[in-house]
Amino acid sequence: MAEKQKRLLQGNGACVQGALYAGMRFFAGYPITPSTEVAEGSARELPRIGGRFIQMEDELASMAAVIGASVAGMKSMTATSGPGYSLMQENIGYAYITETPCVVVNVQRGGPSTGLPTKVSQSDTMQARYGPHGDYTAIAVAPSTVADTFSETVRAFNLSERFRTPVTVLLDEVIAHSREIITIPEKGEIELIERVKATVPPEKFVPFEMTPNKVSPMAAYGEGYRFHVTGLTHDPMGFSTNEAKEIGPKLNKLRDKIMNYTAEIEKLRIEMMDEAEIAFVSYGSVSRASLQAASLARSAGIKVGCVQFCTVWPFPDDTLKEVLSGCRKVIVGELNMGQIVHEIRRILPDDVEVHSVLRYDGEIITPMQLLEKLEEVL
């Protein structure tokens, strides 16, 4: 790799670079700490490549503009943090039901409400799954390093285009504001996925067609296909329906197009799990502490491993069960009052002990804290 491809970047900067690499051409956002650098970077970079940046009047509008631009054919993204993420839920729900690809970056900070604008948190883990009202299936990815932030942002765009759905990048304040050297991949080094485009004659176009994989080919406004998009529950032609026989299939489509293809979405980082009897399980910035704690424990002769979720949603039930099958104890670290731990408890047999290390005072979980818990449960 050429030396010039190495860059010293913040997580937020790597997010912008990853988005540009993935083909982002439209960004709409509203300033909020600790995500603002994503908007600033997009404002700087997008006009230089003929893209578009717009600062909207609030997060409701930002999410709306992102969807509008995606319907018009552009790969689009917004970035925000807790309070803004709450405001975006309305139109994220619209993106779910209208099956509009887009990427939403949520740089998590402490809450509820205005909470802790400059302090780290992972308390939006469940909001990324169940944020908008109604039934749907969510995809969320979570980086743990600056380099990860680049590649996970690319992956978020790929997943959103592949599945015609909004994808959340669950960053946290620590990664967003850490500076690390990353190597920007060459063009073509990471495969880019584009939405499947409509190829049938316009009069045969069914915008929400029930295809075998439940993802309907998409047309952009202005490409000769005139179609209707609505947030009302709709039939395959896109027109609202109150018919039970049409409502069920539409909602099943939102679920099945994702849940039938979880192998394409799941991503776990598994370290030191050979013969591991105890596992640290975490995601995001906590995974850095987990990794160090596990390697310290290993050097002390304790059989500890490390499992990190790179995809948080959909939750990798079966894969995780398999990965943790040799463990009698699991220690889950997260920066909240206990969210992902309930998913882990749900999938593991009753005789596996599940322990939590929780922190929600704005500070990080340290390797020492995890080791203290390890000592306690040994």
Place this chain on the structure above:
Amino acid sequence: MATAEKQKSDVVLKYLRPKKKFPSVWCPGCGNGIVMGAFLRAIDKLGYDKDNVAVVSGIGCSSRLPIYLDFHTLHTTHGRALPFATGVKFARPGMKVIVITGDGDALAIGGNHFIHACRRNIDITAILINNYIYGMTGGQGSPTTPSAAISTTTPYGNAEKHFDPCDLAIGAGASFVARATVYHTPQMERLIGEALEHRGFSLVEVISNCHTYFGRLNRQGDPVAMIKAFKDNAVAKARAEKMTAEELKGKFVIGGLYRSDKTEFCDEYQKVVDAHLVK
């Protein structure tokens, strides 16, 4: 049917979706259909390519209008039509983007988006059908419900003041502002046409009848009586300028109210792109 009327309806039929089931959701006698007809005749006169027209709306009776039209149509969330339309327009600046909205949609839940779309002067035409009430949810008070008027949420008379959408748009920076009524349809058609051809944010407020709720609750009679009242109370701008405030009481001014040639947002952004594009 008289020949002229037949020609009119043929024009409208050209732009209705062939597969969309009618009847519409609107009550018989609703003004929304009159606005739809005027809008389509204006589009036809301008000869726009259907593929180059996007019609965006929010939630409410008027926001159902795009569903029937053979354009690109985006029926969005309550109050958010303008930011969705902003995304479409900014991504495809060559496209004609029209927002159909109502008084509750544009001025209450979407009030912030409304003033900022005006401020940006983005090239979108907003047609705001003002019937002074929330129709779809059954007759609640809106930001244009007049003081003392009855609605289901102001059962003893509205204690609030109302917005004048045109004044609000002019104050917020819109560069074309006009008002019409569902009685003055040739004028409405002409004003919508002018708004569509204007580069910048344009607002056409159309005063319309909700006899089902506003009319019934305020004893204003059937659609014909309500529309006749629009005829009686509308004052052309030129005439209004010669009238006193006392004479204008209870009346409203119709016609082109404001126009300026300030720069448009997408054009200005394109200048930024042209200056900074890395070739």
